[in-house]
Amino acid sequence: MMEGRKRIVHHHDEMGDIKKGPWKAEEDEVLINHVKKYGPRDWSSIRSKGLLQRTGKSCRLRWVNKLRPNLKNGVKFSAEEERTVIDLQAQFGNKWAKIATYLHGRTDNDVKNFWSSRQKRLKRILQSSTPSSSKSHKNSKEAPKLSSSTEEESSNIDDSETMIKMMPNLLSYEESPLQLDESKSSFSFPEIPQLQLDFPLESHDIISRIGDPSFDDVFANSSDFGSSFFAHERSCQIGGKVESLDAVTLDSFIDDFPPIETFDHIEPLPSPSEWS
DNA sequence: AAATGACGCAACCGCCAACTC
DNA sequence: CGAGTTGGCGGTTGCGTCATT
The missing domain is CATH 1.10.10.60 (Homeodomain-like)
Incomplete structure (x- = not known):
């Protein structure tokens, strides 16, 4: 490697x-x-x-x-978040910062890491399942050969899309499209600035460790970054649930999925020990 | 039980646009 | 206005941990 x-x-x-x-x-x-x-x-x-x-x-x-407050640190991407990233990546390309703008509590780094993990996984699986290289069984020693950047971006996307259609549950470690626990939209408007603030989900460990109970307080003294931004964010989320944006694409995505059991052997579920 | 591989993730780097003086 | 600086972004790397062989 x-x-x-x-x-x-x-x-x-x-x-x-x-x-x-x-x-x-x-x-x-x-x-x-x-x-x-x-x-x-x-x-x-x-x-x-x-x-x-x-x-x-x-x-x-x-x-x-x-x-930053309200980051979803240590929390796996939900199925909805995964689909959002996949869909937006198809729209915007590798514009991680832009994509992260649609996901509360996620940073561009999170999105980037998610995507590259996924790409590696897809590639690996592609290699071990393509007729030419599959060699009868998953000998998986198939040198992952990470294409060094410059490779075809578009064909990467195509590969991914193909794989998605073939193997839907590669999308997620955690669940089938049926159990979308997050029915509440996590979308926001595209033009909001970089910082994403969300409702208090879980207080960040660092913050709580140093005894800072109020996240608003963190920004209270910064003029162009203060509570007005908070208010804006909240109103966007509460008032303006953006559901239409990707609903169609995502739905059609999901509709195309064959039964997930088909590929159950490929995608191991996370061990509960990982949930901490 | 040890070795190897896969995975997740934090943080670095280089590039360059935006900003400052 | 131009040179210098800051910081935003995407790509990449290195490491710890978990899983598989």
Whole structure:
């Protein structure tokens, strides 16, 4: 596979005292405090003030992907979310940030990771099931051969679509299209800004750890990012459930699906141990 | 029981558009 | 207006963990 070189960087990197690698809880706390005071901006000032030895980019990324309130961290994509991503990817291509805009509590990184996992899985299955390479049985050692980027994007999509029609439950680890637990729409309007705020679902562990009960408070002091945005978001969700947008495509998608049992052997269900 | 592979995910990188001075 | 800086984005990587052989 691609385990070529192990780049042992992490922890810190002597060049310029820039710290890299996993974030510590204390660093998170510093970052969160900065956002509380100044809002989610001026990322590079965090370093210039000596608060953290992280680059502005790194700080922003950490906030956007992990520390922001109302992220669905550690929660698997629901079947509806999966279908949303698949459908929107077909519409927009790999515009992960744009797609994430339609999914509350999901970041572009989440969407990107979801998609690339899915692509790998589909590719692998394609390889082990295509007549030419299947060799009678799933010897699965079939060198996954990740196409290095530049490969045909459109044909990737086509492959995926084909696979979807052939093997619908590849779409999801968790459930059949029949049990859509989330009947409440998770769509929002396409033009809303990057940050996605949702109803309180589960308080983020980091936030709750440092004893910050009020998410609104996080933004209270940031002018262009404050409660008006919250209000806008909520009204969009409460008042304007956007159901029409993808309903047709998704429905026709689902309607095309053969019985899911057909491919049950391919897609293992997640072990309950994973649910924590 | 150990080795290998698959998977999920956090975080990095480079590119470049938007912004600032 | 132009050069420099910031930060948004997509692609990629490396690692930990779980599953399979």
